[in-house]
Amino acid sequence: MRSALALVLVVVLAALMMAGVSQLPPPGEADQAVHRHVAANYLADGVEEGGTGNRVTAVLLDYRALDTYGEVVVIFAALIAVLLVRSAGGPRTQPPPRRVPVSPVVDQVIRLMTPFIALFALFMIIEGHVLPGGGFQGGVVLGALMILLSLALGPDRLRGALHTGALFWLRAVAPLAFTVSALAGLGLVGWWFALPEPGWMREFALVLLELAIGFGGAAALTGFFLSLEEDIHR
Amino acid sequence: MVVLFAVGLYIVLTSQNLLKKIIGLNIMETSVFGLIVTSGMVDGGSPPLLGRGLEAPYASPVTHALVLTGIVVALSVTALALVLIVRVKRECGSIELDELLEPEE
Amino acid sequence: MSPNDVFDLLILTLLIGCALAIARLKDLAAAVVLFSIYSFSLCLLWVHRGAPDVAMTEAAVGAGITAVLFFYALTRTGRREK
Numbered sequence: 001m002r003s004a005l006a007l008v009l010v011v012v013l014a015a016l017m018m019a020g021v022s023q024l025p026p027p028g029e030a031d032q033a034v035h036r037h038v039a040a041n042y043l044a045d046g047v048e049e050g051g052t053g054n055r056v057t058a059v060l061l062d063y064r065a066l067d068t069y070g071e072v073v074v075i076f077a078a079l080i081a082v083l084l085v086r087s088a089g090g091p092r093t094q095p096p097p098r099r100v101p102v103s104p105v106v107d108q109v110i111r112l113m114t115p116f117i118a119l120f121a122l123f124m125i126i127e128g129h130v131l132p133g134g135g136f137q138g139g140v141v142l143g144a145l146m147i148l149l150s151l152a153l154g155p156d157r158l159r160g161a162l163h164t165g166a167l168f169w170l171r172a173v174a175p176l177a178f179t180v181s182a183l184a185g186l187g188l189v190g191w192w193f194a195l196p197e198p199g200w201m202r203e204f205a206l207v208l209l210e211l212a213i214g215f216g217g218a219a220a221l222t223g224f225f226l227s228l229e230e231d232i233h234r
Numbered sequence: 235m236v237v238l239f240a241v242g243l244y245i246v247l248t249s250q251n252l253l254k255k256i257i258g259l260n261i262m263e264t265s266v267f268g269l270i271v272t273s274g275m276v277d278g279g280s281p282p283l284l285g286r287g288l289e290a291p292y293a294s295p296v297t298h299a300l301v302l303t304g305i306v307v308a309l310s311v312t313a314l315a316l317v318l319i320v321r322v323k324r325e326c327g328s329i330e331l332d333e334l335l336e337p338e339e
Numbered sequence: 340m341s342p343n344d345v346f347d348l349l350i351l352t353l354l355i356g357c358a359l360a361i362a363r364l365k366d367l368a369a370a371v372v373l374f375s376i377y378s379f380s381l382c383l384l385w386v387h388r389g390a391p392d393v394a395m396t397e398a399a400v401g402a403g404i405t406a407v408l409f410f411y412a413l414t415r416t417g418r419r420e421k
Contacts, residue, residue, distance in 0.1 A: 002248065003248040006244060006247040006248045007244065007248075009247070010240045010243050010244045010247065011240070013240065013243065014236055014237065014239070014240035017236045017239065017240075018236050021235070021236055021269070024273065027272045027273050027274075027275055028275055028276060028277035029276070029277070030276045030277075030279070030291040034273055034274050034294050034296075034297065035274075035276065035291070035294050038296055039274075039294040039295060039296045039297075042295055042296065043282060043284070043292050043295065053283055053284040054282070054283050054284075054392070055282035055283070055284060055292070055295035056282060056295045056298045056299050056302065056392045057392075058295070059295050059296055059298075059299040060299045060302065060303075064296075064299060067299075067303060068303065071303045071306060071307060074307050074310055075306065075307075075310050078310035078311070078313060078314045079310075081314050082313060082314055082317045085314075085317050085318060085321055086317065124395075130283075131283070132281065132283065132391035132392045132394075132395060133392065133395055134392065136302060136306055136396055137392070137395040137396050137399060140306075140309075140396065140399040140400055140403070140404060141399055143404060144399060144403050144404055144407075147404070147407055217306070220310075221309075221313075221404060224310075224313040224317070224408065225407070225408065225411070227317055228313070228316060228317055228320060228408060228411050228412065229411060231317060231320050231321065231324070231415075232320060232411060232412075232414060232415040237355055237358075238354060238355060238358055241355070241358040241359060241361075241362055242358065244362055245358075245361065245362045248362075249362075249420070250420075251367065251420040253367055253409065253412060253413070253416060253420075254361075254367065254370065254420055256409075257361055257370055257371070257374050257409070258361075258362075260374065260401075260405065261358050261361070261374075261377070264377075264378070264381055264397075264401070267393075268381070268384070271385060271388055271390050271393060272388060274390075275388040275389055275390075276389070279389050280389060281389045281390065281391050281392075282389075283391075292389070293388065293389035293390060297390075298390045298392055298393050301390070301393050302392060302393055302396055305393070305396050305397060305400050305401070306396070306400065308400075309400050309404060309405060312405055312408065313408055316408050316409065316411075316412040319412060319416065320412050320415050320416065323415055323416045324415075329416050330420075
């Protein structure tokens with residue numbers, strides 16, 4: 001009964017949305033509103049203006065840096081919320097599930113692949129302003145590497161290895177870096193999030209921001225994962 | 235994409251399992267991302283990478299940046315939801331909505 | 340119909356099939372694996388639409404991290420949906 005009602009509701013809503021979507025301009029034509037206003041400017045500015053060939057990175061870190069600032073703050077807030085939920089401990093109602101040791105094949109492959117994955121993640125972060133990739137992608141790959149390492153080494157050893165003061169502060173590095181970038185832009189150039197001239201300084205600033213996003217994102221992901229793991233096995 | 239949105243919404247509405255609801259939510263999110271990226275594409279266009287020998291027309295970089303932000307925020311939301319679900323399971327012994335809503339005897 | 344259209348149609352069919360299967364399945368572990376497949380097909384679609392940056396993020400986030408987090412939650416909450 002309930003699912004039939006939901007089905008009717010969903011079908012009606014889908015029909016309405018379909019009618020709306022069919023009114024949108026057909027995708028794929030180069031002279032539409034999406035491609036004419038800001039997008040055309042961002043592309044026409046070219047490498048000289050943004051200091052980067054990857055225009056997606058330019059939009060993220062330069063033109064729309066305020067939005068990206070909001071995004072890293074959201075990630076940071078989610079991490080804080082996860083840590084709060086974890087630390088509000090209660091009595092547990094069931095015994096924790098048994099930890100199953102990982103097979104030696106998986107273990108060895110992870111150990112073998114670790115340096116290569118780390119190198120690839122760093123390459124993505126540092127080259128993110130000229131090639132596809134960037135701080136977020138590289139950061140996620142680094143975070144995935146940490147999850148793999150936790151499979152091979154065991155979460156407690158990983159936690160022990162990561163538990164240093166500097167790494168703790170990495171969780172906050174992305175919002176901090178964007179705050180610095182905003183203030184530095186205002187102080188040195190004259191408007192928020194402005195990147196310094198000349199081109200090589202601009203490129204340097206972009207790489208620094210990418211590094212901050214990458215390592216901050218990886219630290220946040222590792223935090224998510226370790227919290228979940230601890231909540232399950234505690 | 236609308237179909238995907240509808241299926242995701244259907245999962246969110248009908249499934250009693252909280253984990254399944256989160257999967258449905260993720261499907262809804264990706265369907266919206268799909269709509270945005272599709273609106274920014276150009277037939278026969280190349281990715282918005284300048285100076286790499288690719289030729290115009292380029293796809294719109296604004297939509298890509300928008301979706302990139304969206305994916306990462308969706309991941310944060312999912313992670314927070316999963317931690318909360320695990321906590322609900324631990325405190326209440328179930329993650330089925332109908333069991334959770336039953337009055338305790 | 341050009342090869343491009345065929346590719347698009349194939350991926351979209353796969354996406355909708357995966358989503359419907361997730362809606363029907365009672366086994367949550369299978370649903371998570373299907374969601375991983377779903378994300379990866381979506382990633383192919385992004386590359387095809389000229390968005391390699393989005394594709395990379397989707398591959399790492401959707402097909403990788405999200406699935407792992409879901410699996411960890413599953414070990415605690417049970418893989419069967421009632």
